[in-house]
Amino acid sequence: MAKRMQSASSIKTYKQCPRKYYYQYIQRLPTQPSIHLVRGSITHKVLEGFFEINPDQLDQTNYSRQLKETVQTLLIKYWKESARLLSALDLSDNDKIKYFEETMLMLLKWADDFVSKLGKLSGSIAERFQSLTPIREAHYRSDILSVQGFIDAIQHENGEVRLMDYKTSNTFDIEEHKLQLAIYSMLYFERHKRLPDKVGIYFLKMGEQWINCDPELVEMARKEVEEIHKKTINDHVDFYPKSPGPLCKFSTGKCDFYETCKPFQQEIKLMFENDRKELKEEVLAN
Numbered sequence: 001m002a003k004r005m006q007s008a009s010s011i012k013t014y015k016q017c018p019r020k021y022y023y024q025y026i027q028r029l030p031t032q033p034s035i036h037l038v039r040g041s042i043t044h045k046v047l048e049g050f051f052e053i054n055p056d057q058l059d060q061t062n063y064s065r066q067l068k069e070t071v072q073t074l075l076i077k078y079w080k081e082s083a084r085l086l087s088a089l090d091l092s093d094n095d096k097i098k099y100f101e102e103t104m105l106m107l108l109k110w111a112d113d114f115v116s117k118l119g120k121l122s123g124s125i126a127e128r129f130q131s132l133t134p135i136r137e138a139h140y141r142s143d144i145l146s147v148q149g150f151i152d153a154i155q156h157e158n159g160e161v162r163l164m165d166y167k168t169s170n171t172f173d174i175e176e177h178k179l180q181l182a183i184y185s186m187l188y189f190e191r192h193k194r195l196p197d198k199v200g201i202y203f204l205k206m207g208e209q210w211i212n213c214d215p216e217l218v219e220m221a222r223k224e225v226e227e228i229h230k231k232t233i234n235d236h237v238d239f240y241p242k243s244p245g246p247l248c249k250f251s252t253g254k255c256d257f258y259e260t261c262k263p264f265q266q267e268i269k270l271m272f273e274n275d276r277k278e279l280k281e282e283v284l285a286n
């Protein structure tokens with residue numbers, strides 16, 4: 001069987017729970033939308049659209065206000081366009097407002113950071129804006145390695161190449177995303193025959209974090225990708241064991257495949273069997 005096309009998300013899913021991988025990537029069962037997914041997609045669109053403005057229209061003295069207004073306008077536009085998806089989430093009105101405001105604050109903080117970077121450069125405001133404009137949503141695919149990814153932003157600054165991914169999560173630990181960044185580095189290397197200098201995450205709630213890219217990082221990605229190919233060569237459900245744990249059910253939700261999977265059924269069955277056995281022993285003893 002040919003290797004499956006993998007991605008950082010599919011590998012992460014397999015590592016969390018092979019059965020979850022099976023339901024999502026082999027059976028292709030539908031997944032539930034969540035506010036975090038919808039909000040993530042809106043935020044990415046805003047950051048993509050931001051760089052499509054005409055920088056010649058930026059005013060040398062007023063650009064900070066103009067750029068922040070651009071972010072606000074884009075967020076309102078994409079939030080409205082996602083109204084159908086958002087209403088399917090069954091959020092209370094208060095929650096809808098809370099998430100909208102939180103997203104606005106994250107994006108304005110990002111815009112502040114961008115304005116401050118612009119302020120450190122020289123030249124006209126249009127030239128500075130262009131020099132900070134990344135390549136966006138770049139699709140990289142390797143048919144040799146059977147892996148692909150969309151790189152949110154590729155920045156070329158002072159002769160350096162940096163690959164960046166945006167995250168709206170509450171965590172601020174780049175280590176959690178090291179595999180994803182390693183895969184991007186590997187894909188970049190295969191296409192351009194050079195490593196990026198740095199790979200990083202822009203945590204929209206906190207700021208950016210970088211790690212240096214080196215051959216070791218690429219080697220780690222290569223090994224992980226090879227490993228997943230070996231483990232997913234078969235289509236049969238028995239090759240994908242369940243990994244019951246905190247990701248099955250948690251205080252604010254449950255795994256998308258909880259009802260299909262019934263992760264604790266075996267334990268519940270055993271518990272009842274043991275109860276029945278104990279009861280029978282008690283009856284016989286009396």
Ligand code: SF4
Pocket residue numbers: 017019020023242243244245247248255256257258261262263
């Ligand atoms: S419910 Fe738990 S065991 Fe089942 S697929 Fe989801 S994470 Fe895996």
